[in-house]
Amino acid sequence: MDDSTTTRRRLLEGASVGGGALLAGCTDQLDLGGGSGTGTDAARTDAGGSTVDGVGAIATVDREALQQDRIEIRQELQNGNITQEEARTQFAELQDEYISEAVAALAETASATDGVDVAAEYPSLGAVVLSGAAVPIIGLLDSADVNALVSQSDVEDRAGTATATESA
Template identity: 75%
Template sequence: MTDPTTTRRRLLEGAGVGGGTLLAGCTDQLNLGSGDGSGADAAQTDGDGANVDGVGAIATVDQEALQRERLRIREELQNGNISREEAQEQATDLQEEFISDAVSALAETAKATDGVDVADEYATLGAVVLTGEAAPIIGLLDSAAVRALVSRSDVEEQAETATPTESA
């Protein structure tokens, strides 16, 4: 099983420059999208340039709470209350739970935002794919639930790499 933190970290690393460039509107300069410099497959518009075909949103995980829980597990291990295997299993379950909760919070925030729809959720990556109007999607960056916006293709590629035999 692929470690969700490693997969999520790779997604953020790989999408950092591309996602930032996409948000800055510089895809034409980098020939991203259709390959012809138009950026045609990066976003579909409804004629006025307002709708986005999809963008990945990375959920914000409460790292402080996660660290507190990890320390609790470590203390249980050191006190001899649990075995190393139990500690590893609890730590993995805990991490998956925190990421899943963060994705749920992000999805709820997005669904509550007018003009934004959640196309897909990727709990193992800590990401969702959003569609809808560009301005409200970008406005979600002000939400504590959103850590970053990245390209949809980066999220989907990571999902395929992380779970090649499962559907997202």
């Protein structure tokens, strides 16, 4: 096994355990440490009639660009050009923008992949739910747009929690 295969395997092992850890501080929105397992993994049937379960996919956010923009906002704050509250608001908006762009890129990549459908998008979580054949879905791990694959129930449970919190 060459070094690139070993490095990729270690990255994927870490991503599957931490899942969204690379979402620039957004892991609290999607608890990937293991859901209750009681989610609704709705089975879908493909054109061939075989049952295929959905899979959650976590989008890859450009952490370096986000960090650079965060530094610029912090500099503006230190220079007195913006208030603390304005800095927080700007960073939250910027973070949402980066995550939404990452989800859109992931959804586009998945939609362009034969045998994969995007069943649902969760931009606030940085995730989508995919359905289709296992091989092309797993093949998406080769895409720079996919950070990790997680249980569909983890994504849907977290989405339900986020919706309930927002409406309260």
